[in-house]
Amino acid sequence: MASYYLKGYTTPDGVNSRADVREWQNKLGVKADGIWGPNTQAAYERYASANSMSKFQEYYDTILGALNVPSISISVPSKAELKEDISSYLRPGVDLAISKRRAAGETAKAELDADAVSRGMGASTYVSSMKEREDDDTQSDISIMEAQYTATLAERIAAALEKYQSMSLQAQLQNAQYAYNAQTTAMNLASQWFNSYMNNAAKAAKNSSRSGRSGLASKNMSTLDYVRFVSGLSAPERSMLYNSGASEWVMMRTELEDALGKDGYRTVRSAFPILGSAGVKSISNKNYDKARDTWRWAR
Known part of the structure; x- marks a missing residue:
């Protein structure tokens, strides 16, 4: 001892x-x-x-x-911006209707004047009274149009604000779901890596005990080393790692499965897919050649 x-x-x-x-x-x-x-x-x-x-x-x-967690952002316009936008397509129709109503009023007054002249009445009090009544009717109709326009504009603005608020809430809920999914993925994969880490540590301790503690440092790659290697590969290289029958790639794939376990290997494949880096940011900026050299050194 x-x-x-x-x-x-x-x-x-x-x-x-x-x-x-x-x-x-x-x-x-x-x-x-x-x-x-x-x-x-x-x-x-x-x-x-x-x-x-x-x-x-x-x-x-x-x-x-x-993990590149997606996020939805909704740009909610202000009430003033909505008013300007909605008015831009409501107001022209209202202005046209008002213009037509005024023209109709002027036509009616001209007809009253022509009728009075034909009857020899001239500018009588009766004719003036009828023309004033026509002006009042015209203004009343225009006021109604303006009131209807104001009510419609307010209704459209309220509906638009409600729609944007609903969209914003949906975006927040979706973002929360995205974040939860990412956290769940991270938790599951971290558990896989941690279990592998603990198993490897136990094996290392056992081997160290059997060897009488030679004092030599282990050259085994850590779990993160393996993951950095996979993350540093290009899409074609990941395809070779996951699917190639070439001896070098089979050797790497076997070592990866042994280090991470079957479940851990499948999770890594899911986190770092063949289709480029969509949805995943590289953990390391090491290029492929350097990563492969690191792999070979560790072996």
Whole structure:
């Protein structure tokens, strides 16, 4: 048994001496005696649990940031803008009707004058009275037209405002649904990645224990490394990764499935489809060649 841990306890990767243990104990806030035992292990498990939640949040934030969530925006015009717009097609008809009514009134008065002349009445009080009555009738009809126009305009403006408010509410509801869908996708995929992360961590710890802790750093790619690789591919390259029978692509696809699990692999395919980057923003700006070199190095 090594001198820096008690029987039945296993130190994390990279902890290969009493000095390493003391460094961790200082970090964990326990007695720094250089021996990995029950107190240090309990503190480390609490630390690992908190760190795991941080890792899950990191996955969730990364995925949510990579998803291009659609958003609907409704531009609602002001009441003054609606009034101007609606008036532009209502007012010409009203003005034409008013013009015709005035012309009819003038025609009626001219006929009264002509009739009076033919009867030899001239500019009698009776004729003047009839012409005034005609003017009153004309003005009354015009006032009615104006009132009807004002009422129609107000009704149309109210209907338009109600329509725009309804559209705005529908847009808000749809945007909320889009956001919920994105959050659900991020949550599900983050769970897949987190489970893979925990499984890989457990395997690494087991392998480290069996190998007697050689102290060599693992060259396995992390879950995010794999995802960055996929996100950095072009649409044709993703098609090759997902579907090609060529040995190099089959090897990459198999490694991706092993790292993420079947469900995780399917979710990645859904998040990063063959049809370009529609709906998804690249997590990394690495080009394909660099990503592939990273893949080969990690292997």
